[in-house]
Amino acid sequence: MTVSIVVVSHSEKIADGAAELAAQMAPDVVILPAGGTTDGRIGTSLEKVMAALDQVPNGGGAVIVTDLGSAVMTAESALEFVENPADVVLADAPLVEGLVAAAVAAQGGGDVQAVKQAAEAVRGPARQPGAPVLQEVEEGSVTGSGPDFTGDFELINQAGMHARPAAKIAGGLSSLDAEVHVNGVDATSMTGLMTLAAGKGSVLHVEAWGVDAERAVNYVGGLVQAGFGEP
């Protein structure tokens, strides 16, 4: 049974238009728009989302894609009323790109988890909301070749490695396809970084493995050399 997709947007036009766009690439997939409120305003409505879920053909399951904040909350509320929660999942993906990827995956016969993953995979590295923009390293000592990269960077900000810098490093790295260590600890772990207790003047030794290893080292180096934007 083909997985269906429910599109929850604040705007009826966005939901309808995105569904129309995705349908071009996935003619056999049921794509159900649930945009706007029941009285045609901008907003989201549990009633509309539930009505869309009711139209999901039996046995196929559904993946929900959403736009902004309260669309996610309305979709999550709807999930509380679903009879078989394993059959309906929410994808954390950009609406249009996520929907198209999900529709193509559903057309190809993917199950709900595969369709959800296809939607979520479109979120490219460094485009994650909240993730700082990658910065070029102008100085520093990035070295290495092949898949492994390393770099040594001196902390120049007064406060050194505290919660905010640790969050910036860990948060940005989580969207890269690389395993990264800073002075031996997992650099995607904010608490790990904080346990380094590295003050101003300490040198961070960064080691990275994987496809995005070079970007990862550049990313950490860029933040450190910019003093994390702090004095």
Place this chain on the structure above:
Amino acid sequence: MVALDVNWTVKWLTLCAQAMAEHRVELIELDRAIGDSDHGENMDRGFQAVLNKLAESPPETPGAALKLTAMTLMSKVGGAAGPLYGTAFLRAATSLGDAPEIDPAAWAGALTAARDGIVARGKAELGDKTMVDAWTPAAEAAGKAAANGSNEPLTVLVAAAEAAEAGAVATDPLVARKGRASYLGERSAGHRDPGAASSALILRAAAKAAA
């Protein structure tokens, strides 16, 4: 001593609708300062829809009335307040079950369940300048009043209402960390959170309905 039965519940919800209509402009102004200025409009519309639903299919228990309210708010409010208040009323309804009357301990339990629902849905914590800052002290005050052996429902309702009002006022200096207002960062300080303000109105209406 008034019984917190289904009649009280319907009166409470009716007073909520009145309060949202009366404070519509005030909530719009609060939301204009740090949000998208639709909160007063949305809450007014949402509770008017609740009144219509209550008239269409009169509930038999307090829990049933709150569940109807939850579903209606989630469907009719449109903004973030819909799923947040919807979840709050739904969790409160679940905690009350089929009981024909709410005693002080059950009211405290319902407020705690509502607060937990808001936290689960919105992922906000105390001090983030959200409605959580009104519901958390309200649930705690109701719990304390109930634990002090108050058998008078009005005492517990008033304790919760006063704590919610104080909690809403206390959001004034805070910097928002959740929702649309968080985009403003430091500039969100100096304005009351609209969700905390409407939460205080809802809990004050509960006390008024028993007075």
